[in-house]
Every structure is written in structure tokens, then in C-alpha cells.
Amino acid sequence: MSACMNICDFWSFTGEVIFTQLDQFLTLEKMVLPINKIFYVQDLEWFKNFNYEENYRIYNSVDKLVCRSQYHADAIEKYCHRKPEINNLCSLINKLKQS
Numbered sequence: 001m002s003a004c005m006n007i008c009d010f011w012s013f014t015g016e017v018i019f020t021q022l023d024q025f026l027t028l029e030k031m032v033l034p035i036n037k038i039f040y041v042q043d044l045e046w047f048k049n050f051n052y053e054e055n056y057r058i059y060n061s062v063d064k065l066v067c068r069s070q071y072h073a074d075a076i077e078k079y080c081h082r083k084p085e086i087n088n089l090c091s092l093i094n095k096l097k098q099s
Contacts, residue, residue, distance in 0.1 A: 016096050018089075025058055036063040040089055044075055056080050066092055 005013065007027060018038045019025055028037060039062040059065055059076070065084040067073050077083045087095070 018092065018096075022055075022058060025062065029061075038062065038064040038066060038092070040092065041065070041067040041072060041076060041084065042089075044072060 010017075010028075010031060010033060014034045016036045016038055017028060018040050019028065020040050020042050025037065025039060028035070039059065056079075059080040060082055065076065065082055066087050067076055067084045068086070068088050070086060073084050073086050
């Protein structure tokens with residue numbers, strides 16, 4: 001089941017968490033939870049927002065990195081040396097529902 005949750009409800013959550021912003025990851029990273037962190041990269045603007053070391057650490061510490069196009073995948077792989085899965089957000093959610 002997919003849902004949007006308030007961060008204060010995460011204390012008892014288990015399963016997959018899809019996040020779309022780096023600050024969401026920084027919050028999730030501080031929680032000790034049995035979750036799989038999936039970073040869905042919607043746009044490449046985040047290249048400019050954080051420093052390289054922090055970005056690199058984040059992109060390589062998530063359980064799954066997903067983006068929406070081959071263009072994004074190529075840019076992400078060049079930037080952080082990790083090949084993301086290409087999928088749109090709705091398809092990703094449906095795929096997780098079925099597993």
C-alpha cells in the first residue's frame with residue numbers, strides 16, 4: 001500500500017520509503033528503522049544545492065536510486081558513479097504494491 005505519511009508517524013513504520021528531496025533523506029537517516037530507502041530523483045537541480053561529498057554519500061547510501069529518464073540516469077551515473085533504475089513514480093509505486 002502506498003501513502004503519504006507525516007514524518008512523526010515513522011516511529012513504527014517498516015517497509016519501503018520513497019523520498020524525493022535530500023532533506024527528507026537527512027531526516028530518515030537519523031531514524032533507526034527497518035526500512036528500504038528509495039530516492040526518486042525528479043530533477044537535476046539538486047546538483048547545485050548541496051556539496052559534492054554530501055551528495056555522493058547520500059546517493060550511494062540509499063537502498064535504491066531511481067530516476068525518470070535515460071538523460072537523468074546518465075547525469076546521475078556520471079556525477080556519483082552509481083547507475084539508477086529508470087522508472088516513473090507511478091510505475092514505481094505500483095511495482096512496490098505488487099511485491
